[in-house]
Amino acid sequence: MKNFFITTPIYYINDIPHIGHTCTTVAADVVARFHRAKGENVFFLTGTDEHGQKVAETALKEGLEVKVYCDKISPRFEAAWKNLDISFDFFIRTTDERHKKVVGEILQKIYNNNDVYKAKYEGLYCVGCEKFLTETDLVDNKCPLHPPEKTVFKSEENWFFKLTKYIPEIIKLIENNESNYIFPEGKRSEILTKLKSGVKDVSISRENVEWGISTPWDAKQTVYVWIDALINYFSATQFVDGKKDFWPADLHLLGKEILWFHTVIWQAMLLSAKIELPKKTYTHSFYMIDGQKMSKSLGNVISPQQLIDLFGVEGTKYLIVRSFPSKNDSDVGINRFKEKYNADLANNLGNLVSRVAKLAEGQKTIDEEITFDIEFENLINNLDLDEAFGLIFNKWIDTSNLKLNQTTPWKLEKENPERIAVLDECIKNIRKAAFHLQILCPKVAKKIENCFKNEVKPLNESLFPRIK
């Protein structure tokens, strides 16, 4: 059986789960379920990133020991994904001793390979991003992603990783279509431009940040939280039972703010430690909320629970994939979500299924083997999730609604062959749609399948109740 290893970023626990985290996680869930449905052996990893100065500061503010704070917040992410019926196989926490051990081992390998040196670092640092800001990151000398007071001047002695040593090799890898791992194309060209415009070595340790993993050869420094976090993808395969063969990862899914770390620094670290590189990274864009950036200060942050309360678990997942910011930012809002939900799920899909189930009640059905549509499969593999699920509607749902309205089978006698033929065609289409929907809305897909298996039974509930 083929192995397939997919990851989401591990979410920084200084935050609460919002629609940004949700979109990466739902996308990963869809891809994981797709590969499982194809009979592959899937390992789907998600988790929380728990070290660094920002977490320590927040814990202090809340008057909690840092580990106690982490133990309080991390389960909120795990619970959020469980509430959304996300099919992750393991939830990793970077405070797990087994992860910490692997981080030490990788760092030691990089050190032994002569890729580490000590130097002074001075520059502007964003406590929000937990990173030193380069010229291209800065807008008016501040981090554009965080409040201005988060940008501070820092000067300290750190351990540096010889990132520059690996840049020619990374450029070669991504310039070659066979070995390129950066998707979509826009992100590959963005990285290539940045690589060619000059890169500096990066610091991989911190002085005065106690909340972290000690640098193996220097107990006075802790491993920079980003370096520690990236290693989670590999460490999980090393300590979770039976997962060693899953490395290298087939797909790292990420948001665009962490592109550089995942497509350059992570690869250079692995090259230095002589570990195989992940096969593919896919970087999506952001959500805008009603035309504005999502931010706590604007009070427009949408949480996954808010969506579940309104649209149910599977309705939420549908809305997320239909607005998935594959290549560009995607503008969403609660009202537009409501319209989309009512139009696609309550009306087009829900009404079709209940109408056909009622008209064809008692009609015998024949089981045909259904396989994934090749066009759908390509769209899923390219993470064009909006188009993939739009295709299901175009191909099978809208066409069936049209057919019904044109042929008006309800005007014919129940035994009329013309009526039976029209309904048969609709049933086939609905079952194909349900087969494809199993990777997004497994419960609804199952209900539809049950309704049309062997003999048509009436649907005694609304699949997606209309909402006001």
Ligand SMILES: [Zn+2]
């Ligand atoms: Zn920042």
